[in-house]
Amino acid sequence: MAQQTRVIITDDLDGTEGAKTYRFAWGETVYEVDLTDAHRDELLHVLEPYTSAGRRVRPGRVRTAAAPAERLDRATSRATGGWAAGQGLAVKDRGRIPASVVEAYRAAEAR
The missing domain is CATH 4.10.320 (Dihydrolipoamide Transferase)
Structure with missing residues (x-):
């Protein structure tokens, strides 16, 4: 006897099947959200002005708002x-x- 397990990812906003998981961060918090292509496109459209103006940061390198180190004479x-x-x-x-x-x-x- 064979068993199959299916994982169906549903959109976190409307419950539609066929969603994919997306990860994003704000401040020190990382979020994951399951979205269909349509909702992903909506999110990208809303974030586009900010992602265009922002800088990419390599994974594992979190920048803080701290001032750069002062160089002493x-x-x-x-x-x-x-x-x-x-x-x-x-x-x-x-x-x-x-x-x-x-x-x-x-x-x-x-x-």
Whole structure:
């Protein structure tokens, strides 16, 4: 005796059979929706101005709204690193100083 299992994907909007699953993201949330070709075309039409103006991001690379890292001049970098070491903060001898350490250094200097 043979068994067959059929998976029928139905449109999430109107229940029509023959839909396909589409994935999209907004903010930090990824959505999946099952749509027929007609509803997919409607969605693409609504999103077209935004997708045309936007930039594609490679999978696995999520951009945040954070500002780019500030580049410190050599003297400021040395002063910040020395201050951090004196405060018992772990800072590498080479490389970028974490923004939180730079902020703490500047706050201490402002006092």
